Amino acid sequence: MAAADRKEREKEQRKNAIINAAEKLFFSNGFGNVSMEEIAKEVELGKGTLYLYFKSKDSLFFAIISRRWEEFGETMIEKMNHGKNGFEKIQIMIKWFIEYSQKNPEYNDMATTFGPQLFQRIDPEDARMMMELSMKYMPLVHYAIREGIKDGSIRNDLDPALLGMYIQMITFNVVSPNPSIKNSFAAQGISYDTYVEMLPKFLCPSIARLPEKECNSKDEIFQR
Amino acid sequence: MAAADRKEREKEQRKNAIINAAEKLFFSNGFGNVSMEEIAKEVELGKGTLYLYFKSKDSLFFAIISRRWEEFGETMIEKMNHGKNGFEKIQIMIKWFIEYSQKNPEYNDMATTFGPQLFQRIDPEDARMMMELSMKYMPLVHYAIREGIKDGSIRNDLDPALLGMYIQMITFNVVSPNPSIKNSFAAQGISYDTYVEMLPKFLCPSIARLPEKECNSKDEIFQR
DNA sequence: CCTTATAATGACCGGTAGTCATATGTTGGT
DNA sequence: ACCAACATATGACTACCGGTCATTATAAGG
Numbered sequence: 001m002a003a004a005d006r007k008e009r010e011k012e013q014r015k016n017a018i019i020n021a022a023e024k025l026f027f028s029n030g031f032g033n034v035s036m037e038e039i040a041k042e043v044e045l046g047k048g049t050l051y052l053y054f055k056s057k058d059s060l061f062f063a064i065i066s067r068r069w070e071e072f073g074e075t076m077i078e079k080m081n082h083g084k085n086g087f088e089k090i091q092i093m094i095k096w097f098i099e100y101s102q103k104n105p106e107y108n109d110m111a112t113t114f115g116p117q118l119f120q121r122i123d124p125e126d127a128r129m130m131m132e133l134s135m136k137y138m139p140l141v142h143y144a145i146r147e148g149i150k151d152g153s154i155r156n157d158l159d160p161a162l163l164g165m166y167i168q169m170i171t172f173n174v175v176s177p178n179p180s181i182k183n184s185f186a187a188q189g190i191s192y193d194t195y196v197e198m199l200p201k202f203l204c205p206s207i208a209r210l211p212e213k214e215c216n217s218k219d220e221i222f223q224r
Numbered sequence: 225m226a227a228a229d230r231k232e233r234e235k236e237q238r239k240n241a242i243i244n245a246a247e248k249l250f251f252s253n254g255f256g257n258v259s260m261e262e263i264a265k266e267v268e269l270g271k272g273t274l275y276l277y278f279k280s281k282d283s284l285f286f287a288i289i290s291r292r293w294e295e296f297g298e299t300m301i302e303k304m305n306h307g308k309n310g311f312e313k314i315q316i317m318i319k320w321f322i323e324y325s326q327k328n329p330e331y332n333d334m335a336t337t338f339g340p341q342l343f344q345r346i347d348p349e350d351a352r353m354m355m356e357l358s359m360k361y362m363p364l365v366h367y368a369i370r371e372g373i374k375d376g377s378i379r380n381d382l383d384p385a386l387l388g389m390y391i392q393m394i395t396f397n398v399v400s401p402n403p404s405i406k407n408s409f410a411a412q413g414i415s416y417d418t419y420v421e422m423l424p425k426f427l428c429p430s431i432a433r434l435p436e437k438e439c440n441s442k443d444e445i446f447q448r
Numbered sequence: 449c450c451t452t453a454t455a456a457t458g459a460c461c462g463g464t465a466g467t468c469a470t471a472t473g474t475t476g477g478t
Numbered sequence: 479a480c481c482a483a484c485a486t487a488t489g490a491c492t493a494c495c496g497g498t499c500a501t502t503a504t505a506a507g508g
Contacts, residue, residue, distance in 0.1 A: 046488040113344045119403035120337045134408055161412045166426050169405055173397050179343035181393055184358055188385045202390050205429040270457040
């Protein structure tokens with residue numbers, strides 16, 4: 001049955017075409033300002049057709065997010081392999097976060113602006129999908145931290161899972177700050193770039209095992 | 225003209241009654257699931273009347289937020305005065321963040337879930353209001369950090385404003401994590417309480433000037 | 449007591465997510 | 479070549495909501 005295969009492929013292509021259209025529109029106009037009608041028009045389909053491929057507008061959002069996470073995660077795996085010890089691997093991860101956010105500012109904006117609300121009302125099926133994705137990449141961080149604890153490059157007085165969550169949460173929120181934080185940059189006389197680039201220097205002492213001055217030298221890896 | 229005064233007072237009372245009603249409903253059902261009709265019903269007014277007192281539903285949100293910020297900030301001023309050096313003042317601030325979030329979980333949830341989107345599309349007038357509020361309380365943090373740098377309790381290799389932003393951003397995001405982060409607690413086998421309570425231990429080395437071990441003793445102030 | 453200003457109202461408008469009866473291919477058997 | 483049966487596509491329709499505005503009710507003051 002080659003026909004069934006072809007249909008399957010076509011269906012997958014359609015799905016991707018819809019995601020592409022939605023992504024493009026969400027990025028340029030914001031999730032909240034794009035209607036399903038507009039997305040349908042962009043892919044040259046009827047509105048109802050979208051609902052054959054995605055359960056809701058929210059689901060479309062999560063399809064975009066998950067495609068991005070996958071892309072981000074796969075590259076992270078490759079990059080982290082080059083770290084020579086646990087601490088370096090974490091540094092590489094942080095660098096990759098920064099690099100990715102700088103290369104994809106629209107994605108980041110969308111995710112931080114609308115993510116909280118949409119994750120809160122996420123439906124069980126999408127929740128499972130997102131959970132699987134994070135289960136796929138979280139272990140990487142844990143391994144790196146455990147490795148760092150063993151090789152003496154990372155502090156050993158905190159649960160590795162906990163340390164991993166702090167690092168990821170902080171990095172994520174620095175590279176893609178809430179609109180409310182963003183607003184206060186100007187008032188503080190701080191540029192977003194400085195805020196991002198100084199993160200390693202700020203955060204290093206809370207991650208590394210080494211005393212302060214060595215830590216400062218160690219974070220030179222962050223400077224280009 | 226006592227009548228004019230009375231009218232003014234009554235107007236202020238109405239305004240507050242509306243905020244109260246909105247807060248109650250937003251907290252229990254979520255900003256997105258409460259209609260202006262329902263709020264009007266709760267205060268026993270017509271829907272149109274709400275728009276005599278608030279420009280939009282979003283403005284109602286910011287009225288709630290600003291009332292809370294004021295309350296939070298005023299208490300923060302009092303509490304921080306009791307710190308004996310810059311570092312202690314920052315510790316007190318972090319503790320107060322934690323305490324306030326634990327006492328007002330619904331407020332925190334609402335703010336983190338809907339804040340990003342609403343801050344993004346905030347109208348100029350509300351933006352000015354919120355900006356004034358943060359200008360009122362941000363200096364506190366700066367003074368504390370500068371004091372800490374002078375008295376040797378806080379690291380001196382970072383711009384105080386920058387350090388302040390990191391600390392506030394991190395503390396805020398720990399005490400009121402995004403729904404997406406919240407989801408992963410279970411997967412990581414970490415409790416929210418641990419996550420919050422270990423924050424000082426994690427963060428201290430990045431703030432204090434002292435070498436690691438002294439820092440650890442210093443953060444005993446965090447333990448109850 | 450009546451005129452005028454102020455406050456309150458809810459029917460109405462425009463716009464949107466999601467549904468569903470209908471229409472339009474597509475396939476596979478005869 | 480033809481015809482069921484099945485899959486796919488559609489856009490009119492529904493329900494709902496934020497915000498407006500012509501109209502009504504209330505209060506003030508002369």
